[in-house]
Amino acid sequence: MAGLQLRNVEKTYANAFKAVHGINLEIEDGEFMVLVGPSGCAKSTTLRMIAGLETITGGEVKIGDTVVNDLAPGKRGIAMVFQNYALYPHMKVANNLGFGLRLKRRPKEEIAKATEEVSHTLEIEELLDRLPKQLSGGQAQRVAVGRALIKSPEVFLFDEPLSNLDAKLRASMRVRITDLHKRLKAEGRPATVVYVTHDQVEAMTMGDRICVMKDGHIMQVADPVTLYEKPANAFVGGFIGMPEMNLVDATLSLEDGGKIRLGDQILDVEPALAERLTHPGGAITLGIRPQHLELVPTGTPGALKGTVRIVEFMGHEVNLHADIEGHSFISVVPSEQFDRSLKNGDTVAFHPLARHIHVFDRGSGQNASLGA
């Protein structure tokens, strides 16, 4: 096993389009790193550059101590699981698993043993004699993982491997892959994983660390908790979390202990926020997660007043969409605390929890409420 380093990695296509803008990323040995971002953020391109399926036009990629820029994919010590599984349609499952080892001219007994071990680990023993077209989506996915696992690579690369599965299967495969990663670690052969997804649930639940990307730039690399609690910028704040963080334009003034002006309403900067604030005042983007926007009785001093637009009953909680000063806000309210008589057009009041308010600079988007 080995770690992985990306140094100023760039990708410029022949038509001069620059997809990846000099990214730096260090992935530790045995770490589960998730690359996440909206479509077109170059997360797959980055993965394909690590795999060697895409040329690197600038910077270097290091696996272990080797710069692999000019190495063929097969010589990089990687294994990859593709979104479409990419099983060889004319080979039976056993041959699909053993193909890589056969190319390396390993003895037949060794291939048979490895195939048996891997198929046991992934519970695909009974599928070995089948062709890929005789497999269900979940089975094909497990075979694809097996084909990667059998090579005992330095680094595992996953390219949106679960996006073709239905929701239920996706959840169970998610657990399976995480479980496999933990098991390998426990067995003393930790696997370094780079996992690309656009699904933040996968990212949050699977990754040791998550790298959020946008337009070929890395926006933040952190563990899931930090990413959620201390987003480095408005993009990460908005991208991570369900429902999305409320992000609205506001103005910050630092006089009188600090005030945030949102349209005609003014929000006092409470001490819990003031001590973290590093913004000089002026145009900001105010960020409050729906979970941190507390529904309070109307008339509560310092609360934001708004009108109800839509009430979404989710079961254990209610998503309350409200209009505050022309901005759309969502607040998540536990079902048992929700006043069922509320209807569209009713006036409501919210109290943003000061501990969780984020202040982003409107120009740079950087979070100015993370403390010094």
Place this chain on the structure above:
Amino acid sequence: MTVTTPDIADELALTEHQVRLRRRARINAAIRYTILAAVGLMMLYPLIWLIGASFKTNSEIFSNPGFIPREPTLDGYIEGWKTSTPYTFARFFWNTFQIVIPKVLFTAISATMVAYGFARFEFPGKKIFFATLIATLLLPNVVTRIPQYLLFRDIGWLDSFLPLWVPSALAGDAFFVFMLVQFLRAIPRDMEEAARVDGANSLQTLIFIVVPLLKPAIISVCLFQFMWTMNDFLGPLIYISSVDKFPISLALKLSIDTTEAFEWNRILAMSVLAITPALIVFFMAQKHFIEGISAGGVKG
């Protein structure tokens, strides 16, 4: 009773309507199939007549317009096989296969490799090369006959089978390359990328992954090349001059010679034999021809 009567009447009316619809559908089908069968028969008639006539005597061919011989005889086959040359027809079959087999084999190999190159690799001048290749498709064959003849004459290949198959072994048949390129473009690259990650080089990827995926297209290429070469008359006519090297197409022409009276039943019998290999190969390969590709390898 009185209450239910209108219901039953309704039901009856409906059934009658359905019956009428069904009858109309059946009549339509009958008309369609009659027309199809008639046109099909018309298309097949020359072939059926050919087979029938090959069993007739020489005089019956002109006196009996029907295709069932009055007195079936194998004379045409027996005498035709002997030919008017020192060789039997077996010799000409053998000559044909000496052209067809290397030509089909090497066309499949060379066209696949060139198509793989054009479809999957980036190299300087690729666009120009591919355009040139396509341009040769538009060039009439006749135009290149003379320079080609001079070239092969200078190499010393006249009166040999080489000029007939060597150009194809160098992917000279642009049509097949084009056909395979189009086919390859429709196949997702994922499997080839998976093979590369598994450690395969370009040639291994071609042999172990691309060729199996291309199988239906390669079979089509072989089939076309087989039939076209079997039927080629002009090529052998230009390059081959000694009778002992004649392929079937020339041998058939040999029977229609000015020096002897036309034995039509022999010519027809040998024509039937000449088309048999093509028919057999076609029906054998038909299954693969139709077979779908890469089912299940890539989802979606």
